Amino acid sequence: MAPRTEAPESESAFIPSLACPRCEAGLSPSDFTGGGAECPQCHARYGRSAGILDMIADPSTLNTSEVETQDRVSANYDDVRYALPHARAYHESTMRSLSQMVPPRGAVLDDGCGTGMMLEHVRALGAPIEDLVGMDVSVEMLKRARARAERKALSYRLVRGDACRLPFRAESFDVVYARSILHHLPSPDAGAREIGRVLKPGGEVVFLEPNETALSRVVRGMARKGDKFDEDHKEFRADDLVALVRRHLDVVEVKHAGYIAYPLLGFPDVLDFSRVLPLARMVGGIMWVDDRIADVPFLKRLSWAIVVRARRR
Numbered sequence: 001m002a003p004r005t006e007a008p009e010s011e012s013a014f015i016p017s018l019a020c021p022r023c024e025a026g027l028s029p030s031d032f033t034g035g036g037a038e039c040p041q042c043h044a045r046y047g048r049s050a051g052i053l054d055m056i057a058d059p060s061t062l063n064t065s066e067v068e069t070q071d072r073v074s075a076n077y078d079d080v081r082y083a084l085p086h087a088r089a090y091h092e093s094t095m096r097s098l099s100q101m102v103p104p105r106g107a108v109l110d111d112g113c114g115t116g117m118m119l120e121h122v123r124a125l126g127a128p129i130e131d132l133v134g135m136d137v138s139v140e141m142l143k144r145a146r147a148r149a150e151r152k153a154l155s156y157r158l159v160r161g162d163a164c165r166l167p168f169r170a171e172s173f174d175v176v177y178a179r180s181i182l183h184h185l186p187s188p189d190a191g192a193r194e195i196g197r198v199l200k201p202g203g204e205v206v207f208l209e210p211n212e213t214a215l216s217r218v219v220r221g222m223a224r225k226g227d228k229f230d231e232d233h234k235e236f237r238a239d240d241l242v243a244l245v246r247r248h249l250d251v252v253e254v255k256h257a258g259y260i261a262y263p264l265l266g267f268p269d270v271l272d273f274s275r276v277l278p279l280a281r282m283v284g285g286i287m288w289v290d291d292r293i294a295d296v297p298f299l300k301r302l303s304w305a306i307v308v309r310a311r312r313r
């Protein structure tokens with residue numbers, strides 16, 4: 001039998017917001033050992049993956065090929081997408097616009113945190129928040145998020161979980177960032193429902209998801225033939241995304257974003273235009289053009305991304 005050791009101190013403070021994703025019973029410090037946790041109600045056991053608390057209720061419900069894809073592409077995020085200066089500048093600007101729409105306050109969750117870019121962004125803002133939690137299904141992404149925290153002396157907690165069955169108690173968070181997560185889920189509706197469940201009344205979420213247009217269908221069709229996208233990967237017509245979110249939350253604001261900047265700057269790990277264009281010198285101009293297009297009726301609907309801000313009733 002494994003020795004019964006205390007949960008790490010950094011985790012004890014986090015425990016009040018954790019719940020069993022299988023039966024939703026809240027967990028308390030006595031349910032934890034250094035090695036993991038056991039649900040007091042359904043007795044599901046949760047261990048650790050690479051030392052990170054692993055709160056997947058039932059691994060057989062996960063889309064294994066999506067998890068494998070995300071594990072594999074995690075290196076592209078830190079080494080290419082968020083490393084090349086022009087791509088990083090673009091992503092910094094999108095994160096800034098999300099945190100301006102919904103400023104961090106109280107307890108903050110980054111749902112599908114990937115390698116922790118948004119967690120770093122939130123910490124860099126310096127807002128006096130109570131707690132910052134990153135959750136993702138990919139252990140490789142989480143390992144990189146942990147390495148980021150260690151490298152940059154950032155404080156946040158990480159947990160492995162499934163966005164369709166969040167391992168948190170109802171009404172735990174004031175703010176949720178959901179940057180490019182719903183379109184990866186087998187059930188985006190469950191993803192939005194879960195965010196509605198874990199937000200406190202009056203709490204807010206901001207979603208950023210790909211917008212489906214005639215052009216995006218062609219480009220994504222080509223990209224999906226590579227090994228960087230699982231077949232669960234989808235995009236939304238703006239109205240459909242808004243209707244989906246509305247089933248669980250009050251939609252407060254909808255914005256279209258990303259025109260020429262999104263394909264030119266955003267995804268060098270998928271398509272690297274810096275091989276043929278001096279993008280480092282063009283970043284400011286490209287983002288300026290994007291902002292102008294976003295003001296033009298009709299044209300603005302041709303964006304690559306949709307941003308939806310919503311509030312828990």
Ligand SMILES: C[S@@+](CC[C@H](N)C(=O)[O-])C[C@H]1O[C@@H](n2cnc3c(N)ncnc32)[C@H](O)[C@@H]1O
Pocket residue numbers: 066070071111112113114115116117118135136137138141161162163164178179180181184185
């Ligand atoms: C496009 S990436 C975005 C990552 C991060 N939000 C960012 O903006 O850099 C999508 C993320 O969703 C995660 N993901 C996919 N399916 C998930 C699930 N069922 N539960 C939690 N995370 C999931 C992936 O592992 C990946 O990190």
Ligand SMILES: [Zn+2]
Pocket residue numbers: 020021022023024025039040041042043044
């Ligand atoms: Zn349980």
